[in-house]
Amino acid sequence: MSTIIMSQCWPLQGLSVTQKAVLISLADQANDDGVCWPAVGTIAARCCMSARAVRSAMDHLEAVGLLARDRRFNSSNVYSVTPAKFKATAAPSKGTRKTAKKGAAPGAGAAPHAGGAPGAAGDAPGAGGEAGGAGLEVRPVPPNRHITTNEPSEEPPSLAGLSAAPLTKSEQEEQMQLACKATWAAYRAAYRIRHGVDPVRNAKVNTNVRDLVKRLGREEAPLVAGWFLSVNENFAVKRMHDLGVLLAGAEAYRTQWATGRQVTDTSARQQDQTQANANAADDAKALLRRLKGNADAQ
Template identity: 30%
Template sequence: MSFQAMAWAVDVKLPTREKFVLLMLANRTNHDTGRCDPSHKRIAEDCGMSVSSVKRAIETLEQKGYLVTENRAANGVKLPNSYRLLMNQGVGSQGTYPVQPEPTMGQPEPTVGSQGTEGVGSHRPINQESFNQEFNLEDNLKNLPAAASAAGAVVIPFEAPRVDIPADMPGPKDQTCKTFKAWANYAMAYRKRYSAWPVWNAKVGGQISQLIDRLGAEVAHSVAAYYVTINDARLINDCHSLNNLLAKCEAYHTQWQTGRQMNSATARQLEQTQANINAAQEAAQRIRDKGGKRNAFL
């Protein structure tokens, strides 16, 4: 991370999306070389945004004169763009970083705990498994929160018509049953991920009923399906058991509603990012203080 770049980015006045992307680019800027070439996917992971949102933010930042994007390729293979932060606005302006040489083809990107040029807090989360719709109910999904569809979870809408349920699916088959929708969504998402049905018994039935009581019948089924898509080592180790879902169902409801998964790696990254921002703010204040003292003698 470049504290100089972070101090500059902290003081830049921008809308939230562009501001956060600029901060993450500064966080990915090497302090010594000024190299900044994270992929769009990496920036999106840092910001908790979609890749398309990151691309639009970068285009806006370039149009406003905060950075220059340089397309890169080697041996006909497209590489992640390189970015030059134009630090000629705001506190701590020291011009731009120099253009860095092209990296060697095949050089691996730094991963968790690496000391490469990606900067403090680098991480590569597990790729989220793609979940396709199990039922032909696309038209009914239009009124669901965007986060549920974006997560790719199998969702049977609350007002859904009767649908064909696989004969081998355990649990209730009567769609008028209180636990049917929540269980069916959880079970179908579970089968997609683990290629096996979850166990149904009296305890499971009680847990599903509690889930509905706590979240409401209108959303419990969506949260249950979304929960199985979360990539967290602890949840995967327990095969996304209903015990874990019920223990923190309100938190998973928030994740489903916002469309952003939160696991231990994400929490650590957010904590580190906030620490970096705090340090950058302190650096910016020191720069301002030094500038004020210097002007006092002029």
């Protein structure tokens, strides 16, 4: 475990929940040079996701410079986590290039047919097993987003001029479960670094995680949960950074995370004292004005 690599990965923005969870899992197992060699199945089990989702996330991490892979035959791949090389505006992921290939213009491997009669040349499969492209609409995939069936899309509700259908209850629940898994993975990894053991997980903790996602949202809940373990507030430290403490002050902690400012007990007392001094000064000024008014009246 490398606290150096882990501390460099937590602040990174522009990644999906799945991608961030895989990155943190790799950083948790890396040495101070960022090198590790876990199996894909191990990462999938740790992050509570499928192996396919892990591979898709790795493809994106590699595309934006956060991961380098040394593929080996009959052995685990060797990974290098490189947060210093992160480029959020890197080239589109492999998913974008595949979509462009499938949406090739008519005539690239199959000629369009006239009148749409069965058996015409345009109905023959192309070189890659795809049907001729005549009449097909190509929908662009936004860059830097590798969307799989295991990772819900969070693109704008309108794409290529078409309105997206509202999510069903089962789809909403699937997204909630993914966000809860990512939030727990981030909290657990940071907890192990701070306290050296895994946090307790039970029904109450699961409820707290779900409520935290509801209050902070799917994207920010994992980030705030991981950051919370760096808080040195007296009450949070005494409670060993219990999730209940985070949930009780979720919005306040989220503001501290977003602004990069931690409110410690000392700083809170200083703010209180500053406000008390300001109030005393205002009271003194008001008293002087009243005395001056009384003197003028006499």
